[in-house]
Amino acid sequence: xxxxxxxxxxxxxxxxxxxxxxxxxxxxxxxxxxxxxxxxxxxxxxxxxxxxxxxxxxxxxxxxxxxxxxxxxxxxxxxxxxxxxxxxxxxxxxxxxxxxxxxxxxxxxxxxxxxxxxxxxxxxxxxxxxxxxxxxxxxxxxxxxxxxxxxxxxxxxxxxxxxxxxxxxxxxxxxxxxxxxxxxxxxxxxxxxxxxxxxxxxxxxxxxxxxxxxxxxxxxxxxxxxxxxxxxxxxxxxxxxxxxxxxxxxxxxxxxxxxxxxxxxxxxxxxxxxxxxxxxxxxxxxxxxxxxxxxxxxxxxxxxxxxxxxxxxxxxxxxxxxxxxxxxxxxxxxxxxxxxxxxxxxxxxxxxxxxxxxxxxxxxxxxx
Numbered sequence: 001x002x003x004x005x006x007x008x009x010x011x012x013x014x015x016x017x018x019x020x021x022x023x024x025x026x027x028x029x030x031x032x033x034x035x036x037x038x039x040x041x042x043x044x045x046x047x048x049x050x051x052x053x054x055x056x057x058x059x060x061x062x063x064x065x066x067x068x069x070x071x072x073x074x075x076x077x078x079x080x081x082x083x084x085x086x087x088x089x090x091x092x093x094x095x096x097x098x099x100x101x102x103x104x105x106x107x108x109x110x111x112x113x114x115x116x117x118x119x120x121x122x123x124x125x126x127x128x129x130x131x132x133x134x135x136x137x138x139x140x141x142x143x144x145x146x147x148x149x150x151x152x153x154x155x156x157x158x159x160x161x162x163x164x165x166x167x168x169x170x171x172x173x174x175x176x177x178x179x180x181x182x183x184x185x186x187x188x189x190x191x192x193x194x195x196x197x198x199x200x201x202x203x204x205x206x207x208x209x210x211x212x213x214x215x216x217x218x219x220x221x222x223x224x225x226x227x228x229x230x231x232x233x234x235x236x237x238x239x240x241x242x243x244x245x246x247x248x249x250x251x252x253x254x255x256x257x258x259x260x261x262x263x264x265x266x267x268x269x270x271x272x273x274x275x276x277x278x279x280x281x282x283x284x285x286x287x288x289x290x291x292x293x294x295x296x297x298x299x300x301x302x303x304x305x306x307x308x309x310x311x312x313x314x315x316x317x318x319x320x321x322x323x324x325x326x327x328x329x330x331x332x333x334x335x336x337x338x339x340x341x342x343x344x345x346x347x348x349x350x351x352x353x354x355x356x357x358x359x360x361x362x363x364x365x366x367x368x
Contacts, residue, residue, distance in 0.1 A: 001305075001360045008308035009183040012249070012352050017241040024234040032210070033233035039240040040193070046243070047168045049176065049195035051202035054231040055209055058157045058179030058192035062090040062127070064229060065153045065175040065194060068204045071096050075124040078150075080110040081317055081330070081337035083129045087155050088316045091127070099123065100317050100328065105336040106273040108286065108312075108344075109136035115144050125151035130159035130169050132312065132346075133281035134274060138164055138172045145173075153177060157192075158283035160185055161250050165277050170195050180235075184283060185249050185351075186242035188235035252351040253282040256358045260285055260349070263362035268293055285349040286312040288339065289368075298345055298368060305364050308348055315341035 024035060036054045043052035055061050071077065073095040079088050081100040088098045099118050104111045108131040115126065126145055128136050138154065145152045152173030156162065160178055162169045170176025178184075180191035196202050207214050212226030242249075257280070261271055270288040274280045289298055295311060302309040315337040316322050317330040331338050347361060 001364060002307065002357070005306040006308055006348050006353070006357060006361065008310055008346060008348050009350055010352055011182045011187045012242075012350070013238070017238055020237040020241045021234045024237045029233060031232055032230045033236075035233045035236035035240055036231055039231075039236040039243070042240060042243055043178075043193050043195065046246070047171055047176070047195060049171045050197040051195065051199065053194045053202060053205045053209065054236055055192045055194060055205075055229045056231055057190045058177060058181060059086045059090060060209075060227070060229040061175075061177040061179075061192040061194040062086065062153060062155060063093055064205050064208050064227070065177060066090055066094045066096070066125070067208060068201050069125065069151050069153075069174065071124050071151075074122065076120060076122040078115060078118050078123060078126040079316070080127075080129050080131070081334035082108060082315055082340045083131060083155065083313055084157070085314050085316055085319055086157075087127055087129055088322065096124070097122075098316075098322070098326070100326075100334060100337075102334040103131070103336045103340060105288075105339065107134055107136070107275065108132060108272070108340055109134060110141075111336070112137050112140045112144070115141065116148075119144075119148050119150070123148070123150060125153060127153045127155050128173075129155040129157075130162050132272070132286050133158045133162055133283035134272070135159060135162040135164045135169050135278040135280075137275075137278075138169060142172050157181075158184065159281055161246060161279075162281045163279050171197070174198065174201070180239050185253070185281060186239050186246060188231065188239035191231050191235050191239060249351045250281055253349060254280075256349050256351075256353055256355060257282045257285060259355050259358040260347070260362055263359055264365050266366045266368060268368060269365060282349050284312055284346045286340075286344055286346050287365075288343050289345055290343075293343075293368065295342055295345065301368060302345075302347070302364070307361055307364065310346050311341065312344040312346040313341065 212224035
């Protein structure tokens with residue numbers, strides 16, 4: 001039914017984007033220049049956040065958030081058991097301990113009802129993930145965090161433009177972390193944005209991302225053992241060019257998701273759910289297959305039918321490093337996360353597709 005192979009993801013880079021990057025390359029001012037500032041300002045305005053800092057990738061944003069909050073050895077951080085592994089890796093990088101919590105099977109987001117039982121006197125923060133572009137129940141999480149005096153770092157890597165009750169994610173917690181990887185709605189190749197409403201946090205982030213440099217009396221002073229987490233100016237130019245059409249991109253992706261939601265009728269496939277009061281930005285269209293199907297066989301079937309597909313994210317406690325370090329009975333303790341990992345299938349959804357192609361993919365899914 002498909003004449004050409006449809007990849008799982010493909011960034012939409014147009015001539016304007018390319019020209020903007022070329023202009024920076026011709027200027028010779030390549031590192032953290034004017035376009036970085038323009039991108040940061042656009043993010044702040046779009047999200048309604050007081051401050052935004054452009055960094056080298058989405059993992060560095062999470063890492064610097066933890067460092068800025070002073071989280072380290074002896075501290076515990078609550079993370080969902082199902083996410084891309086970077087969500088947990090950053091906790092390990094600062095020497096803290098991951099406390100995994102299972103997800104809601106319908107939304108793939110952290111199960112809010114299980115957070116409180118994971119809190120101990122050593123708990124310092126929660127990193128909720130807006131998985132695949134769906135806003136988690138961040139309002140309830142903020143209530144729990146306030147009650148227990150915990151920091152909240154929103155992992156909104158996939159969820160630029162997602163909302164709960166019309167407020168954009170990344171603005172609820174102490175920090176909001178966004179990725180600009182090529183599979184996201186807009187991309188800088190690699191890159192990330194860290195948002196906050198706290199001016200002191202923002203100032204510290206900008207020092208730490210640039211080797212610990214602070215300008216004092218017109219001179220550079222090294223005031224911290226910082227990192228090189230800067231974004232290049234040509235990366236920022238690429239992302240800034242795209243973000244100006246973000247709302248249109250999200251509308252196109254919603255229209256494609258609507259085709260999947262209406263046309264996939266296979267009883268062996270469970271479709272994603274969007275709870276009332278929240279929206280989905282569809283970074284990934286992720287379905288669950290039932291026990292009669294094997295994930296590897298379904299992925300092979302789709303690829304043989306010219307459809308790029310993959311599993312969606314990891315059950316982190318089942319990954320080799322975390323399995324050996326924490327020795328958790330992940331199948332028993334995190335059944336929904338393990339199911340999402342082993343029975344989840346991500347299919348193509350990006351703005352360069354058209355509705356006819358998505359309709360054809362849906363029909364192929366119906367034959368599994």
